[in-house]
Amino acid sequence: MASSFLADVLIILAAAVILVPLAERLRVGAVVGYLAAGVIIGPGGLGLIADVEAPQAIGALGVVFLMFTLGLEFTRERLRLTPAGVYGLGIAKVLVTATALATAAAYAGFDWPVAVLIGASLALSSTAIVLPVLGDIGKLTVPMGQLAVTVLLLEDLAVGPILVLVETLGRGDGPLWLALGLAVVKAAAAIAAIVGIGYLLLRPLFRLVAGVRSPELFAGTVLLVALATAGGTELAGLSMAFGGFLAGLLLAETEFRHQVAADVEPFRGLLLGLFFMSVGMSVNTGLLAGQSTTILALAAGLMVAKGLIVLLLAMAFGSPPGRALRLGGMLAQGSELAFVTFGAAAAAGLMEAEEAGVLIAMVAVTMMVTPVAVKAGMRLLTRLERRGVGFAAELAGEVLDVRRHVIIAGYGEIGAIVARMLKAYGVPYVILDLNPERVRRGRASEEPVFFGDATRPEVLQGVCAGDALAVVVATDAPGVAEALAAIRRHQFPELPMIVRGGGEADVAGLRRSGLIPVGQEATDTGLKLTGAVLDLWHDLDGEAPG
Template sequence: MEHGIFRDALIFLAVAVLVAPLCHRLRISPVLGYLLAGSAVGPAGLGLMSEQEGARDLAELGIVFLLFMIGLELSWDRLRVIRHFIFGLGTAQVLVTGAAAAAIMRAVGMDFAGAGVVGMALAFSSTAFVLQILSERGELSGQVGRLAVAVLILQDLAVVPLLVTIPQLSGHGFSFSWAELLALAKSVAALVVIFLVARLALRPLFHVVSSTRQPEVLVAAALLAVVGTGFATEAVGLSLSLGAFLAGVMLASSEYRHQIEADLQPVRGLLMGLFFLTVGMTVDPVKVLANLPHIAAGVGMLVVVKTFVLTLLALAFRFPLATSLHLGLLLAQGGEFAFVVLARAGQHNLIGGTEIELLTSVVALSMAATPALALAGEWVVRQRRMADGRAAAPDGAAKDMADHVIIVGFGRVGQIVAGLLREQGIPYIAIDRDPRLVVRLRDAGHADMVFYGDIRKVEVLKAVGAARARAVVLTIDTGSSREKLVPRLRANFPELRILVRARDRRQAKGLEQSGATAVVPEILEGSLQLAGLTLRHLGLPPDDVQALLEEYRRGDYARLSLTLERE
């Protein structure tokens, strides 16, 4: 028996086990880790994995599951809202970017037909990379997320006519037969039928399946919906991923959405990892190094042109500059469908083998740069938001406030602290780095003293009156941010009381040594409260229980921390 596929599976699982924790520790996207690992273990690297057809098919399933999960995030009603951006901004982006890239290809000596195909191929962005990043950061429902999804949907739809057109360009001239027009019309009609059948059948199917109360049957039904709808669209000449996306959209407004998402998340994660690994395997490190100046120039030009075009188009659609630039950077890379288009063009002799290798490396490396490009776009938005936050607070209630409390981080913990302060008539100002949360709370009228601000910038705290405040409460749950912010606060505001939320006693001691006035280790305090509740329910007098809890607190939780100290 041939064990190649099993060896590849073993290596992939080993890579997944190593890459994910390492990327988490280094605080980089696992996408980049899988790309680098694929290049290292692939045929052009150490040769540990082969580019087998089975592995590529599994990798394609990763995209299918990703599109299904994204569909679950985007109900039909939400898609209806962004339809103008799909056919307006999306169409404009593909045509303008494709024309610009084709002009560059013509300038470097490529013939008209080949330049046109390459230009359109480079106009596509990476659906897998971009949606993965947006999903990880919870930005799919934000303004930039909605715009990116709209553009990506149109790009995926544009692949179909492009693949139909490529064989025509390889002849003596372009012609489009009535048979091909009829085939295209049949594909559109079939898509409508699939959409209607999925809309009518999927929800009743899940209702019947869920009544069995057997989780494995629900998972099987979800897999059937994903793969079945995907194969239906592929059978009529469309892509697997488009069908999976439609299935997700149909189930997005159903009551089964969250359970399906939870059940398929591990499967989707593994298959997406395999997809990124196989993309990395297409990059030959030796050839990349040999052609590094040309490839680097190609990647730079691709990113600059796409960012410039998308930014201008978004501005033309009357979006703010920061949002437009963020969108342009987010979609500036090449896409996975470029590999399909370039391979098809090579089969019809529109592009030479050397050109395909060079362009494939450019696309793959631009995809690898996606996390950095996304961070750059976020930085632009943060700078804009932070500038707005710094300007707003001093001109508002914070300008003359004194003896107030500053709450840094206004999630659930921050809102509870604010509620108690408000009940006692103590003034406060809250700062949070999530602009969506700030806008939502201010619009809802629940927090009229909430401002956007980058908590890592002491200048923001100065703007909200930290020099005149009674205390600052750090409710943020990111340990590194707390550890960096506490010593800066102590150095700039020596008299300020700094009250901090910590994870455990060890972290609390570090924060106290950095200058925190008091630290609450939430795990230990939560455990202490639970133990006290247990003792009261077992019949111990409430006063005795309270005295016992205070004794533990006076002892700095030391008796509760023995297990943690051994770690």
């Protein structure tokens, strides 16, 4: 048993190592590589992996961590400021799309209750596909990307009622409206309980764990919180992915969010890749080959219908045509929920097994096509805009304006001096520190202090290092300067990094590493670090601020 499990793991890893780099070289994206790897090694391909249930179950955690990291980017204030029309678009997208697709299913010969189930299942889009694609093309933080994210979050709230619909239709007893009403009440109570407990316990818990100074324990606590919240929402009839988002949303209000995001990143990437491979494994290639014309026609019809509906609804709710067009293309695929609902419907006798197989294959095709289609569409729109066609003026407003801030590593005596001086000169800054007590004191003084390891590239990316004016290393902890020199060399070659120097030999070594060293006495060092930053500011503006 153990050897069989090990063999499956080795096959999965080998397929990913071979096909994902190939997909990247072909410029179709890693998602397509994972999906293709799953098809090849799965039961419908070479049959190297016979049982796909275990990879599917483990891979689903990748979606949880994906939504968890997304939740870390949100705050209550950000949700409050989201225009009401965005929420209206998400609700309308589910209702209008479900109605249109249910009508089409009824016209195709399905009974109305089953047609409603089909319409509702196909109305949702794939969070697991859309978010990585948005990240790959650099659109996750622009208005179109944020609009897609909000719509996907609202769709996750529909998972519970759809699962209840499957169960109630399968049993054939009890009024449907009562079952759906109870599901909504149960879900609302669960969300309220999770949010309440989270606000009371999460910050004290992470302060306690951070005080132990154990990176392994901190990472374990992050996993515990994310998975426990996901399990709670699943028990309440909602998706595990929505639970992951709730956990991230709660931690987004704390000073630990950047370190949390860095710790969960390796798990997210690995498990999400496994999820995509499990989707590929679920494709019935025999059925796809035998009914390829039907399946491909249904997949194309579904994507065109959903894309048009989203395009028209987005424009109706005030989105410019270019953004609406991109959003329609982004949300045109089916959702991973369809694998569950159609499989359960076939098991309950609500539809034939072959019908369920065709629908599942259709959804899998739309998910596999989306990364390639979106990237090709974006390239086409870019070419048109370069020729003066399309929506170039609209794109100008889609670029984030988070630039020219200073990242201070360490909030001890020197870090505090640097922060005070930068504030006096009006230079924006963010502070990273691994001492939870210093972080707590700083935040109590309304300083932008976050718990995070500045020698982790993921943490630096979380505080927008790519757009920063400089990094100021205000700590003399061993190894920090060397680690930052390596990060600068490989990931941020244009980012100035100003560090505390020592003797002449140390200063020379730091300079050879591409860092900017200054003196050692605390007050003198703090002033010199600040002076070096202001020199950079002066070079950009032509005159020092203030």
